[in-house]
Amino acid sequence: MKKYFAAGKSLPRPDAIEKVTGRAIYGDDIKFANLLYGKVLRSTHAHAKIINIDIEKAKKFPGVKAVVTGKDLSHVLGGEAIMDYPFLAVGKVRYVGEPVAAVAAISEEIAEEALDLIDISYEELPPVFDPLKSMEEKAPLIHDKISSYKHIPVIKPIDNSNICHHVQFVNGDIEKGFKKSDHIFEDTFTTQRVHHGAIETHVAIAQYDPTGKITVWVNNDGPHRLRKDLSKAMGLSLRQIRIINAPYIGGGFGGKGGLKEETICIALAQKTQCRPVKISFNREEEFTSTITRHSSVVKMKTGVSKDGKILAREVKVVYDTGAYAEKGPTVTNQASVAAAGPYKIPNVKVDGYCVYTNKVIAGAYRGYGIPQVAWAHESQMDIIAKKLGIDPIEIRLKNVLSEGDICPTGRQVMHSIGLKECIKKIKKDIKLIEYHDKNIGKGIACAFKNTKTPSGSSAIVKINSDGTAEILTSSIEEGQGPKIILAQILAEELHLSVDNITVSSPDTDLTPFDASSTSSRTTFHMGNAVKKAAEDAKQQLLKIASELFKVNNREVKMENGKFFVKQNPSKTMSIAEVVTSRYGAGMDIMGRGSYFPEVVGEKGGMWAAPSIFWMYAAHEAEVKVDKETGRVTVLKVRAAHDVGKAINPMTCEGQIDGGVVHGMGPALFEEVIFDKNGEVANPSFLDYKIPSALDMPEISSFMIEKHHKQGPYGAKGIGEMTLVPTAAAISNAIYDATGVRIKDLPITPEKILNAIKKKDI
Amino acid sequence: MDRLININLNINNEKYDLSVKPNTLLLDLLRDEIGLTGTKRGCDTGECGACTVLIDGVPVNSCIVLAVEVDGKNITTIEGLSHNGKLHPIQETFIEKGAVQCGFCTPGMILSAKALIDNNPDPTEQDIKVAIAGNLCRCTGYKKIIEAISAAAERMRRRE
Secondary structure (H helix, E strand, O other), rough: OOOOOOOOOOOOOOOHHHHHOOOOOOOOOOOOOOOOOEEEEEEOOOOEEEEEEHHHHHHHHOOEEEEEEEHHHHHOOEEEOOOOOOOOOEEEEOOOOOEEEEEEOHHHHHHHHHHOOOOOEEOOOOOOOOHHHHHHOOOOOOOOHHHHHOEOOOOOOOOOEEEEEEEEEEOOOHHHHHHHHHHEEEEEEEEEOOOOOOOOOOOEEEEEEHHHHHHHHEEOHHHHHHHHHHHHHOOHHHHHHHEOOOOOOOOOOOOOOOHHHHHHHHHOOOOOOOOOEEEEHHHHHHHHHHOOOOEEEEEEEEEEEOOOEEEEEEEEEEEEEEEOOHEEEEEEEEHHHHOOOEEEEOEEEEEEEEOOOOOEEOOOOOOOOHHHHHHHHHHHHHHHHHHHHHHHHHHHHHHHHOOOOOOOOOOOOOOOOHHHHHHHHHHOOOOOOOOOOOOOOEEEEEEEEEEOOOEEEEEEEEEOOOOOEEEEEOOOOOOHHHHHHHHHHHHHOOOOOOEEEEEEOOEEEOOOOEEOOOOOOHHHHHHHHHHHHHHHHHHHHHHHHHHHHOOOOOHHEEEEEEEEOOOEEEEEEEEHHHHHHHHOOOOOEEEEEEEEEOHHHOHOOOOOOOOOOOOEEEEEEEEEEEOOOOEEEEEEEEEEEEOOOOOOOHHHHHHHHHHHHHHHHHHHHHOEEEEOOOOOOOOOOOHHHHHHHOOOOEEEEEEOOOOOOOEEEEEEEOOHHHHHHHHHHHHHHHHHHHOOOOOOOOOHHHHHHHHHHHHOO | OOOOOEEEEEEEEEEEEEEEEEOOEEEHHHHHHHHOOOOOOOOOOOOOOEEEEEOOOOOEHHHHHHHHOOOOOOOOHHHHHOOOOOOOOOOHOOOOOOOOOOOOHHHHHHHHHHHHHHOOOOOOHHHHHHHHOOOOOOOOOOOHHHHHHHHHHHHHHHHE
16 A cells, blocks of 8 residues: 555645635736726627627716727637637627627626626617427528538538537447337436536636737636637737736636626726726626526436346437537537436437527536436436345346446546445445434435546646755646645655645736636546656756766656665755755746646547546435425435545545535526526526525544556546536435435426325325 | 715724715625725625625614615624634634635634624534535535534633
8 A cells, every 4th residue: 555645635725714704816906007907798688699889978988998898809719619609799799788889887786787788779670589399491591601600520510400519329239229129218317407506606807908818817627618719719829819817716617617797808908008907796696697507408218127237228319508609519419428327328329519599608517418418317327226126235236347347428438436336335334323303314326427638737847955955837826726636646746745835827828828727637647747747857866966966867766756776775855955055046946747648539528538547427316305495404324436546535525515515506506597588597596596505414424545547646536527427316215214216407396296196096 | 866875894904984976885895995895795695795894783684784784883804703823723723624626615604603603612413514504615525614603612622
């Protein structure tokens, strides 16, 4: 058993002290001289042609310095997967809340007043809100010509339709599989739009310099990705755009990536003669005009043998991506790969559709489309178990993937699978004492999740002459913990104290490339980059030490942070002594490391290759259902997660606790509600409730370490996985308590009461 | 709307003599005019608790309080908790127990906890949950926050 110096220890986070003293700086805390404030005028129609925008009165309003509309950027279209996104509406509006015009003024109040002076005339077009209706041939076209948009190679839009992406995975022979089956199950499961609920809202400050270079201070989760998206959209070189992250981001969960307030800020900043412009979204705008999770319709057809072996599974999943594609097509891809579940299934067919509707955009959200398919496959697994009279835990153990199995959608041989261990850990922990309360039920669910592949990360490790160090990295800190995890990895490699390491904040002029801090990829990808950079620094130090010791390079060793000649281990030099002895006049040692996974299919570009690692988890929920009111109380959740290696067990537990409670919301009560005009009807925390401390169940977390050959110390990822199985576990527990099966999220008291009534009739 | 109103506040044991517009919110006064940015804006409707400050020891959502309403009051913000670099026990336990992730809810959460413990030195888990029910957190699931508050209460009892 390898003994680690720093990796695997529950060390406290270095950013915690700033945060508990109120000194941590977030986007809205940064002060600027000569600042202008931007406000956005938004569409009041779900689908309409813009006939005219009159900005003359607004331009003349005292204190107003700039007014912009889509006309100012009519040639600009952005978007990572499909470039269909105008910075401000051009020609038509496609959802209520879409930005149409914006004002920059010397105060927020003046900017708001000036918005009222802008007159817009629209010609309404028929909207379509339901994704299944939107797929029909007669549906109004939301984007007139999808084929005119640039897109990345893996995306396949269907022209003359509202389907911006269709992906299909086939493995084996689905018809043969169904023919062999003793039982066939067909069910449809649906999920709703939900909001990320990060407590900090979106904020950006943009400023041009006289050469035309733009600097954007922002709370975005992928600074290099943002730079690239802006560069492609605006036709600027990468060097002409600088993204400086606010030191800390107040939560993201996928909602703070891509192009949102940044683009409007930049549009205004183009007209303010190099004065900085700030846009800070209010909570209402967070709900109406950023992104939500994709709602979904999942049709699952499964064939099983009478002893519970899954022989065939056919899945059709439709994701409602709203008015613009944003991350929708890649969500559809990632989730379709995982749609059949973490099971060994010889015959699989998955069709994933990403569909436009005239509603607020849906995009990246913790789990990236997989919570929706997990909700379906884990609910159906219990339906199957019940019908066949097999225990829900046993039927899963019978079917889950093992090392070396083929992924159900084909494409890859699976490595590092800790799912059996997760399920068995939970099975062992469930007390054999049954609850005596008939209203209490237990349910289990398991799932897996991939990471975007290929994607790259680079890091520079700077060793100072006193042996302390900095890590230059573009990983962002939004609570997931790179400030401690990356420091622990460097500490492990060079035997440093984490107290002597600073992890930088991103600045795309200075910190090297990172694809993004998303997709649960940071520990694995940036961790590997830091590990390589540390190794590079170590090799440089060994060479210098060997020169100082006057021996051959191969005769010097580094152990426990000390350098010595193997033959004479009592005479040692520290890192500081090595550097200062060599460079008396002053110097540092720079180690650099880049990690880009070597995978089959990587030449296909972003999202093209099978996932470099998969995360696995099982959740068990115990709920009490009040059969008079339909109210569900989640009493306890056991969550077992295969993380590869827990570099910091305390932060892993924190992720599990947070994910479980986060997952309860969409399971039981969270829903973005649209009125008949496509407007968000509940854009506030008053009407859209996220779980509070009173909702917290008892949580037991377990970490399984199924080492991954290529992860740093075997580590994989955890962040998104923590809410993937939760909804199905709760739903299965509700079924256990009441005998009613709800197939539509959220599982509200009304749905439970109606189902109980129907059952009793 | 142009006239300014004179108010006197005691913020973190420092006296302030201010002239404010009648419609200035306490949150904006603290963040923009005085420069104490530790108190956060999350929702503008008093729902999330990120803007929690103590007014005469009572936790209040500063985003829905007018500055003129608190003339003559004692206000405690997160910046007022540590003295001469020494952390308050609640700040210590939040760090030790891993109760901080993104940190945005943390200032409000700690002040709600302080108000609880100052009034109830031995709170139960349910007491703690009720006290922080108005402080929303999306990151931590509340578990380590509750453990930290409980540990802080114990530490404060022992130090007395």
